[in-house]
Amino acid sequence: MKDKGILIRNIYYMLSYAFRVLKRSNYDEIGSEKFEHIQDLFAAILAKGISRQLKQGLYKEYVSHCDDLSVLRGKLDIHGTIHHKLQRKQKLSCEYDELSENNVFNQILKTTSVILMQQPSVNVKRRTALKKVMLHFDSVDMIEPTRIKWNILRFQKNNQSYKMLLNICYFVLDGLLLSTDKGKYKMANFLDEQHMSRLFEKFVLEYYRYHYPSLRAAAPQIAWNIDAGTTDFLPTMQTDIVLKSYSKVLIIDTKYYAHTMQVQSRYGSRTFHSNNLYQIFTYVKNQDVGNTGNVAGMLLYARTEETIVPDADFMMSGNKMSVKTLDLNTAFGNIAEQLDNIATSYFGEIEKKEA
Template structure:
């Protein structure tokens, strides 16, 4: 099925599988074989499989601070509160102690996401039943208000690494789809362009990392400004960072890719259709600053996700500017995924060999 942005939902799954390699494991094979009518149904299916696997391994636990009134001392004594209890002739001790608990941010986000997916009209009944069964195992875990989730507080280490993909899916649901209604309630909406753009960018990078083992370098690299030796140090500090989306290197050749996901690929000025000027200026700046010796071995490519526009560079445009190749092309995410892979392979072959 196709979502409201003209993209095969199955292709979104394939993109996720490159962005998060764990989805290529055997327990997700049944998800890859399914057909989905709504993207939230896809996310529900992935979470149902992933959370079921996590429950078998055990939910992540971390130390949380508890405050309690006990008959025997545990942890540290809250002296002020204990004295207050004694004045009231209560023979109890107010204590503060650490305890391993499943009621932590990681599991709270999982439970909250399941809650909203279960209520969503876009989730198939089969996946709602699967999530409802898993929901029972989170009885001691609190639900969160979606707007209160501090995503930047999520840091993964050895014991919580398994949660990274699951919580990224939760983020796509909770931050990318869940919208507040006028009545202050929540409902599922379209998958946001902002989150789709991040997924599109990460997919392309991870595709080249996975499929092109001949590349000596594949990363999101910072490009250094090609500054003259007499440049003012005070001015240098004000220069913006040049952060590329995808930086590929093979031998002496470099290809810098900027991945773009817009509602409209082309801009219109005086009835003329052109590429977004800011995109072209940006990729050209990256290329010329990377190619300090003017070798011509550095190329730049703008890769757009195909939109509903009729006129777009599907075959690819390429020009040589100042000795460097600069190109633009669109990936049609509404095609068979093998066609998308071939197009990405052709880009790398053309510029890097």
């Protein structure tokens, strides 16, 4: 890796597109700082984001309680109350809901912040900032990271501001390793295929969605173009990015691999990843129902330091196919220029909306 600091700063910019809230002015100074560790960047974002959230007020939701009270509150628990009567206790067993800050959203924020504060890779300045905002979380419990059901978290009007913060928490907590010493957590390397592939895909989509609204960037499913029979058991064709302008369509499939080329075991030669090429070809041919040739496909890899870098354009059964790389270890202006060139090379001169 040529300069980890540059790559980490670019991850901030990628997050800024994936989560538009980071484009607000109170996050500006983060983009100008140099980070040696990704955990330090996450700590800076969380410290800023939680501080901003505290000014708005922590999200509250109704939490169920069961208490023995002198007066009725909420719903009477008959069985519990009879039990008290038999023991000659003048108490009512009550079940009631109460608005509380001690909910799973704030528990995730607290747990993530505490774990980041324990990481030696997090700068003292960032740890201090997290400790400061955590003073307001005394009434909030910690939560075991493995117990978090990320797929059932629902965002609505009152907690929409938590969306970006909890995604940062997911990146942090999903990469945790339990240390054998003192039962503490350690951070795994965020810059792996699993985490970066999701961010890479989301970034490219949101970049085109923001800067080129006329291309109507989206990530739709493609229907199978079959002549007869049922599609019930055919796999879903879920695209990463689809750009459309009038009759022209460009389907982009992003890939973040440690190796952008595959090695043919028998001969030792390097080729494009077979499955990726089959996949994009299938997407293109099923999208181009009329065989017009106006649908193109592109495999877009994050560039590695390998000596052989994929860079090819070719026609396949009447449709243009491309295999390209995007260099993420360069100034962000160069990254933007690479993405701009992809759009203009296929759609021609097209208006760009500046940030």
